[in-house]
Amino acid sequence: MSVRASVRERSAGTWLALPTWVTLGLFFLLPLAILFVISFGQRDTYGGLKPIADLGAYILSGKFLANYARSLHPIYLQIFWRSVWMAVVTTAVCLVVSFPIAYYIAVAAPPRRRNLLLGLVVVPFWTSFLIRTYAWMFILRTEGLLNRLLLATGLTNQPLELLYNHFAVLIGMIYGELPFMILPLFASLEKLDLSLLEASADLGAASRSTFWRVTVPLAMPGIVAGVILVFVPSLGQFIVSDLLGGAKTILAGNLVQNQFAIARNKPFGSAVAFEITAVVLALLFFYALYTRRRGEDVLL
Amino acid sequence: MKKRHGGSRALAAYSALVYVFLYAPIAILVLFSFNRARQTAVWEGWTLDWYRSLAGDDLILGSLKNSLIVGVVSTAIAVVVGTLVALALGRHRFRGEGATRGLLYLPVIIPEVVFGAALVTFFGALAMRLSLLTVIIAHVVFCVSYVAIVVRARLAGFDRSLEEAALDLGARPLATFWRVTLPLIAPGIVAGALLSFTISIDDYVITSFVAGVGATTLPLQIYSMLKVGVTPEVNAVSSLILLFTIVMITIATRLQQQPPAAREDVS
Numbered sequence: 001m002s003v004r005a006s007v008r009e010r011s012a013g014t015w016l017a018l019p020t021w022v023t024l025g026l027f028f029l030l031p032l033a034i035l036f037v038i039s040f041g042q043r044d045t046y047g048g049l050k051p052i053a054d055l056g057a058y059i060l061s062g063k064f065l066a067n068y069a070r071s072l073h074p075i076y077l078q079i080f081w082r083s084v085w086m087a088v089v090t091t092a093v094c095l096v097v098s099f100p101i102a103y104y105i106a107v108a109a110p111p112r113r114r115n116l117l118l119g120l121v122v123v124p125f126w127t128s129f130l131i132r133t134y135a136w137m138f139i140l141r142t143e144g145l146l147n148r149l150l151l152a153t154g155l156t157n158q159p160l161e162l163l164y165n166h167f168a169v170l171i172g173m174i175y176g177e178l179p180f181m182i183l184p185l186f187a188s189l190e191k192l193d194l195s196l197l198e199a200s201a202d203l204g205a206a207s208r209s210t211f212w213r214v215t216v217p218l219a220m221p222g223i224v225a226g227v228i229l230v231f232v233p234s235l236g237q238f239i240v241s242d243l244l245g246g247a248k249t250i251l252a253g254n255l256v257q258n259q260f261a262i263a264r265n266k267p268f269g270s271a272v273a274f275e276i277t278a279v280v281l282a283l284l285f286f287y288a289l290y291t292r293r294r295g296e297d298v299l300l
Numbered sequence: 301m302k303k304r305h306g307g308s309r310a311l312a313a314y315s316a317l318v319y320v321f322l323y324a325p326i327a328i329l330v331l332f333s334f335n336r337a338r339q340t341a342v343w344e345g346w347t348l349d350w351y352r353s354l355a356g357d358d359l360i361l362g363s364l365k366n367s368l369i370v371g372v373v374s375t376a377i378a379v380v381v382g383t384l385v386a387l388a389l390g391r392h393r394f395r396g397e398g399a400t401r402g403l404l405y406l407p408v409i410i411p412e413v414v415f416g417a418a419l420v421t422f423f424g425a426l427a428m429r430l431s432l433l434t435v436i437i438a439h440v441v442f443c444v445s446y447v448a449i450v451v452r453a454r455l456a457g458f459d460r461s462l463e464e465a466a467l468d469l470g471a472r473p474l475a476t477f478w479r480v481t482l483p484l485i486a487p488g489i490v491a492g493a494l495l496s497f498t499i500s501i502d503d504y505v506i507t508s509f510v511a512g513v514g515a516t517t518l519p520l521q522i523y524s525m526l527k528v529g530v531t532p533e534v535n536a537v538s539s540l541i542l543l544f545t546i547v548m549i550t551i552a553t554r555l556q557q558q559p560p561a562a563r564e565d566v567s
Binding site: 011012013014015016017019020021023024027028029030031032034035038097098100101103104105108109115117119120121122123124126127128129130131132134135136137138139141143144145147148175178179207228232233235236238239243253256257260261266269270273274276277280284 | 307308311312314315318319321322323325326328329332339341342380381382384385387388389391392393394395396397400403404406407409410411412413414415416417418419420421422424425437438440441444448495498499502504505508509519522523526530534535538541542545546548549550553557
């Protein structure tokens with residue numbers, strides 16, 4: 001290719017990518033940057049931003065960190081802690097539940113059924129999270145189906161409070177995130193070279209040790225991608241905790257929403273939003289390091 | 301050999317259970333949208349009343365109209381922007397290629413609450429009134445990423461020799477694009493558009509931040525109904541959305557599997 005063609009080629013790519021940079025730069029990156037700046041500000045009495053007369057003095061006084069300091073109050077730390085452990089439990093349960101089924105679809109199922117089995121996971125993957133959460137509301141509420149069943153079979157003699165507790169939120173989160181774990185696991189297990197498993201077995205390895213020492217390491221890119229895809233949205237979860245947990249299960253995502261919609265303290269809400277983002281970006285950073293080392297990327 | 305067979309049977313049975321877990325709640329929802337009983341989860345016989353009352357519910361119909369406007373407009377914009385950037389990533393080497401790829405994944409991976417909060421703050425800073433327009437802007441941002449990912453996947457399985465042949469035979473680059481490249485990647489573009497439309501129609505979290513008065517979309521309307529109480533109408537409208545999603549996803553998946561589609565998953 002001549003130098004001129006190569007230059008034209010380069011500029012063609014830049015021009016094609018330009019609309020994306022304009023759109024996402026203006027309506028995604030810039031808003032995030034503004035949110036970050038505002039997280040160091042303070043609100044005025046009407047829910048707006050308090051103007052800062054002397055920026056130097058404001059910074060020196062340390063007031064710009066007030067929102068972040070406030071977020072360390074035990075009330076909020078409790079919310080963060082709850083968000084983290086619920087996201088961890090959701091991710092762990094999804095991983096354990098998903099691995100066998102992903103393995104089944106990718107390796108053990110009859111090949112002619114593979115597309116159908118995969119399609120059955122893809123549909124809930126794209127189906128409205130709101131509706132899938134509502135389905136559990138319908139099942140778990142006091143006059144709901146599960147309570148009817150329990151009463152009819154005589155297992156209880158009065159309806160149980162199944163909704164509005166941590167357990168209901170965990171069920172909803174696991175249910176919602178499950179397809180997001182199965183699909184990346186499937187993607188990496190599909191590439192699994194079965195002859196490696198056979199070699200391991202032929203060489204006398206017990207099936208358990210073949211699993212832990214051959215299958216799992218080979219599926220690791222899918223495991224890591226699935227963990228990210230489930231953990232990140234769980235950490236910012238908002239719908240499930242609001243609908244199935246009510247006021248009892250406030251998570252970090254609900255805290256942000258509350259500061260913006262009800263409490264009208266945008267600077268504090270922004271600070272909390274950035275604390276969530278910091279955790280997410282840290283995870284993605286380690287993910288990028290990991291994929292660079294492995295040279296294989298299921299997620300991106 | 302026998303042992304392996306037994307293991308695979310247990311695996312099949314286990315997988316069947318997981319499928320039941322995935323589908324039972326949805327199936328129950330759909331079933332009870334046909335239940336005559338209004339208050340309880342007791343089965344009192346079949347009815348289409350709840351679907352009928354949807355057809356006369358102005359709030360639902362109004363929000364559906366808003367959702368369709370937002371879905372169509374934001375998908376139309378996202379398809380153009382997303383296809384262009386997918387072509388850039390798939391065909392050209394340019395400065396900032398890695399950064400562009402990263403930029404496209406950010407809206408997918410950043411928690412929705414954070415993006416919603418950022419956008420509403422941004423609109424506030426510009427003194428822009430929240431309306432259907434602000435909802436469309438928000439949806440364009442996340443739809444561009446989905447379109448780009450799907451079209452990019454289609455380009456990966458693309459035979460460049462067809463384009464080169466057209467150019468060698470004297471076709472101009474623009475004509476080559478319209479008559480060779482575009483028809484070949486069209487299934488990817490349509491699949492991307494269907495997915496983008498589905499996601500736009502379904503979005504609650506981001507929309508709840510940026511929707512102004514009179515810009516209530518269907519998910520916002522359903523959410524406010526849920527907050528008041530569970531009614532059979534919610535089951536009916538949810539069932540219709542489910543049906544819609546299944547149709548869209550089935551078509552999109554078919555299109556993507558058409559040769560010479562890339563063997564990549566939309567995960």
